[in-house]
Structure formats: C-alpha cells, structure tokens
C-alpha cells in the first residue's frame with residue numbers, strides 16, 4: 001500500500017471528529033464543500049499561503065484547551081440599542097438573546113431553518129465561499145461550509161433602526177465551534193452588523209455577504225480579550241453596483257488568529273474598505289490575509305491594517321489586490337503597518353498587486369517600526385511622562401485603522417478598549 | 426534661575442566634542458540672547474538642557490533654581506518649568522493638537538501636585554491664547570504640526586509655551602523661516618509672557634528678532650563656547666560686521 005499523503009491523512013484525522021449534517025436545503029452545499037475539502041486537503045506548514053502561520057493547532061481533531069478568560073471590561077457594544085444574538089461556545093443561548101424581530105431585516109438561525117427544503121439562503125450558502133477558493137484555496141472555509149452547526153442568516157430589506165449584534169461567548173476550555181453566517185443586503189438597504197467575543201477555545205467562522213446594487217453593510221468585529229483561544233475566520237463579500245462594504249476588526253490578544261477576507265467588486269462604482277487594528281502581547285500570533293478582486297469599473301478598495309506587538313508577539317499580513325482586465329478606473333489602496341514595542345516581536349508582511357487593466361491607481365505600502373524617538377522626546381519635553389507619551393503614540397498609530405469606522409460612538413468604544421489594553425501593560 | 430557651569434558635551438555615538446565649557450547664568454526675569462555661526466553648538470545646548478538622548482555630559486553642571494537638571498528626565502525638567510521651543514518642531518500624526526496640549530498641561534500639573542485643569546477652563550484658555558497668536562480652530566484640531574507651514578509650527582510652539590507657562594523659556598531659532606508679520610506675532614507672544622519670575626534664552630541668527638524681543642544680555646557662541654557677552658549693542662555689532670571681527674578679536 002502506498003504511503004498516505006500527509007495532507008490527506010491530516011484532513012481525514014480532522015474529519016473523524018465531525019459529522020456532516022444531512023437533510024434540508026443546505027445538504028447539497030455541505031456535500032459539495034466536503035468533496036472540495038477532501039480534494040484540496042487541509043493546509044500544511046509547507047503551503048505557501050500558510051508560510052507565516054502554523055496551521056497545526058487548527059488541524060487537531062480536538063481543540064487544544066484554552067482557559068476561559070474572565071473579562072472585566074464588560075461586553076463590547078453593550079451600550080447600544082441593538083438586536084443581540086448570543087452563542088456560548090457556538091451554541092445558541094435563547095435566554096441571553098433578544099427576540100429576532102426588527103423592521104427592515106429578517107434574522108434567522110441556521111439551525112432553525114436547517115430542515116426546510118427551500119430557503120433563500122440556499123443561493124448564497126457556500127456559493128461565495130466556493131467562488132473564493134480560486135485562485136487561492138481556503139480549506140478551513142470549505143470545512144466550515146460542510147460542518148457548520150449554526151450561525152445566522154440575515155436578509156436586509158430596508159434600513160433597520162439599530163444594529164444586529166452577534167455575541168460569541170467562550171465558556172468551555174475545550175469548545176470547538178463552527179458557525180456560518182449568511183448576509184444578504186437588498187438593493188438600497190443598509191445594516192450595521194456587530195460581532196464580539198472570543199467564541200470558543202477554537203473557533204471557525206465564515207460569513208458570506210452579498211450586497212445588491214446600492215446596498216451598504218458596516219461590519220464591525222471585536223474579537224475580545226481572551227489569551228488562549230484560537231480562531232480562523234473568513235469573510236466572503238460580493239459587491240453590486242454602487243454598493244458599500246466597510247469592515248473593521250479589532251483583535252485584543254488570543255494565541256492564534258487567522259482572519260481571511262475575500263472581496264469581489266462585481267458591480268461598477270462599488271466601495272470596499274477593510275481595516276483592522278490588533279494589539280498583542282507575548283504568545284500572540286495574528287494573521288490578516290486579504291484578497292480583493294476588482295472586476296468592474298470605477299471601484300475603490302482600501303485596506304488599512306495596523307498591529308501593535310510586544311513581548312514576542314507575531315503579526316502577519318498577506319494582502320492582495322487583483323485588478324482584472326477591464327476593471328478600469330480602479331482605485332486600490334493598501335497599507336499594513338506594525339509597531340513593535342520591543343525587539344522580540346515581529347511582523348511578516350506580503351503585500352501584492354496583480355493588475356491587468358491599464359487605467360488604474362493602485363498603491364500599497366508596508367512598514368515595521370518602533371516608537372518614533374523624536375516624537376517621544378518632543379512629548380516628554382512638554383511634560384508628558386514616558387509611559388503616557390508611548391501610549392499616546394501607540395494609539396496615534398492605530399487610529400488610522402479605527403478611523404475607517406463611520407460610527408463615531410463605535411469608534412470611541414474601540415479606542416477606549418485599546419486604551420485599557422495599553423494601561424494593562 | 427538657570428546656571429550653566431563649565432558644560433562639556435560629546436555625542437554618544439561618535440567621538441565628537443560639541444560643547445567645550447559653556448558658562449551661563451540667567452537671572453529671574455531677564456532675557457538673554459545667544460547668537461553665533463551655524464554649527465557652534467546652540468541647538469545642542471538647548472537639547473542637553475531639555476534632556477534629549479544621544480549626548481554625553483563629560484564635565485560641568487546645569488541647574489534650574491538649584492535643581493540638577495542633568496539628573497532629571499525630560500518630563501521632570503518640563504514640570505520644573507523648563508521649556509524649549511524647537512528649531513524644528515516635530516510632527517506627530519494621529520495625535521490631535523488639542524489633545525496634546527491638554528495632556529501636557531495636565532501632566533505638568535499632576536507632576537507638581539496640582540489639580541488638573543477642567544475641560545471648560547482649558548478650552549477657554551486655549552482659545553484665548555490661540556487667538557492672540559492667530560491660530561485658528563482648524564490648527565488646534567489637526568494632528569500636532571502635521572501639514573503646518575513653517576510659520577504655523579513656530580506659532581504652535583509659542584502657543585504651547587503660553588499654555589504651559591514655564592519659568593525658563595528657551596527659544597531655538599524661533600524666527601527662522603518666518604516673514605516679518607509672523608515674526609512680530611511670535612515676538613508679541615513672547616513679550617506677553619515676559620514677567621518677573623520668567624526668564625528667556627533666545628537663540629537666533631539675526632538681530633531682527635531682537636528688535637522685537639529686547640534682550641538684557643547678548644552672548645556670542647562659537648565652537649562650543651561662549652566667547653563674548655555684552656549688552657544689546659553686541660547684537661548690532663554682529664548685524665553690521667558679522668562674526669569675523671569678534672572671532673578674530675577673541676582668537
């Protein structure tokens with residue numbers, strides 16, 4: 001018998017712990033995803049796309065234990081009027097959740113609708129994920145589509161008066177959650193979707209987003225304080241004409257995070273802005289992997305990623321802008337920057353542009369640096385103590401990413417979380 | 426107020442002596458000017474006094490009202506009442522000018538054991554002081570010195586000085602890069618702050634500024650030393666004859 005290929009055996013080992021849900025409208029998509037997953041295999045260390053991030057702990061059939069962190073900051077976004085939907089270790093918590101009723105949006109749970117034979121989500125579930133597998137494979141997303149136990153499907157038909165919030169609570173040291181969300185924004189509709197919390201010891205999350213012409217989605221995620229949790233998340237977004245997608249992700253600690261973002265600008269005059277601010281300390285590995293495809297005229301995309309790293313933390317950024325032939329008047333911007341607060345931390349970046357149209361403006365930049373000594377001295381010479389001056393400069397560094405959030409109150413909340421992280425030094 | 430005694434300074438990185446025995450005594454309430462050719466060590470003196478890294482003091486001392494300046498952190502020197510208006514003010518993207526001012530004012534108050542200034546009092550004061558220096562609301566909102574013109578940066582330095590109310594103010598070429606009107610504005614700002622308990626050390630290349638900020642004593646610095654001191658006339662002498670005569674006279 002020939003030796004099993006390590007990729008296949010790793011994939012099979014992972015699959016032993018999982019059962020493919022059957023029946024209902026999603027069955028074909030799940031079966032298709034499983035076949036795709038088996039064909040591509042789970043990532044190995046040697047894979048080019050995983051060069052900077054070790055997938056090992058994401059491959060284990062059991063989630064590595066992660067102590068539950070008691071967060072004394074309170075729930076993020078708690079202060080807003082919102083529809084809050086709570087999952088504890090990936091399991092829906094009805095008592096803690098609000099009733100899913102809000103004018104302008106239909107929110108349902110994947111598990112609730114699983115048995116239906118027909119549902120609008122069928123058109124989207126696994127569709128954007130599957131499309132996002134080319135030209136680069138994203139096996140954990142396929143795994144998610146196949147095995148997701150729950151999640152929400154959101155149909156935005158109008159302009160709801162308040163945000164929908166997904167709260168992911170981590171309460172078990174061994175939880176291994178797989179949640180899949182689908183968001184469809186109708187023509188001219190608009191929603192703010194919030195997401196917060198560490199979710200589980202190990203979390204695999206996919207959100208597929210389809211924004212019709214003139215629609216808008218603000219997606220703000222905060223993967224709160226929790227030192228030992230691991231997460232691999234994907235967002236797949238398709239943007240119609242004159243639509244807007246603005247995503248922001250805050251990450252405060254966590255031993256391993258891989259956030260992939262795959263966006264297709266499919267209609268003319270669309271805007272996609274993705275931003276992230278992450279702060280990490282010690283045993284912290286944070287990877288933002290972004291792939292933006294311009295496939296229409298006069299679209300704008302913006303990527304702004306900032307990482308503050310200390311005590312040996314590692315930051316990764318892989319960002320690509322692909323401008324297809326014919327996507328003229330594209331305006332693409334990408335910046336990824338790391339601020340290293342000591343010599344032990346590191347930032348690994350791979351910015352890429354691939355352009356097949358001639359009338360485009362695309363720029364990218366990536367920097368790694370320490371606190372600006374001149375600025376530090378200037379602040380201190382005005383009487384600001386060294387530690388406060390360092391904090392001020394650190395926040396100043398992150399602010400460009402936070403400013404990508406339109407809602408001032410949400411942005412201020414994010415800033416205050418960053419301030420308390422700094423204060424805990 | 427400020428006592429500098431036989432100050433010798435070298436660069437930390439390379440073996441280069443910059444200050445070679447500076448002596449200077451500034452009494453409370455007086456204005457001193459230092460003039461001198463480029464590279465004579467004027468900025469270095471101001472940096473060493475305010476606590477910038479990169480310099481080794483190999484000999485001598487500097488005290489502010491008896492406190493050993495050289496033994497203090499830059500922020501402690503500031504809280505003790507020392508202020509340096511930079512020759513090249515630093516740009517700080519992401520930090521709003523107003524936030525910066527308020528943080529500095531309150532940090533100094535805290536260091537001195539005083540209460541923080543209330544947000545309302547602070548706003549009132551900053552608006553009044555900014556207006557005198559023709560600094561508009563937009564400049565207060567923008568990140569510190571980012572996108573400011575040369576003149577705006579210098580006016581912003583004087584605004585900080587006016588807000589912090591230091592007792593020993595060092596102005597390093599605050600006039601360079603300013604047109605006549607801007608220079609008058611800056612000079613007015615400085616003159617408004619003149620007070621019995623407050624002293625100034627004005628570093629400049631030109632007599633011009635000293636027409637507006639009248640010094641009590643003028644020093645000439647060359648090659649890391651003060652080579653001549655005198656009254657305001659000394660500045661006029663430099664203006665008319667350059668440094669050559671003085672350098673030759675001392676040599």
Ligand SMILES: Nc1ncnc2c1ncn2[C@@H]1O[C@H](COP(=O)(O)OP(=O)(O)O)[C@@H](O)[C@H]1O
Pocket residue numbers: 436443461462463464465466467468469470479
């Ligand atoms: N950090 C530094 N590195 C190298 N040379 C320096 C540094 N600081 C000052 N110098 C040198 O020291 C001398 C004095 O400089 P400076 O104090 O700026 O003079 P001034 O302000 O009188 O023009 C100059 O020769 C200058 O090149």
Ligand SMILES: [Mg+2]
Pocket residue numbers: 467468469512597598
């Ligand atoms: Mg100078």
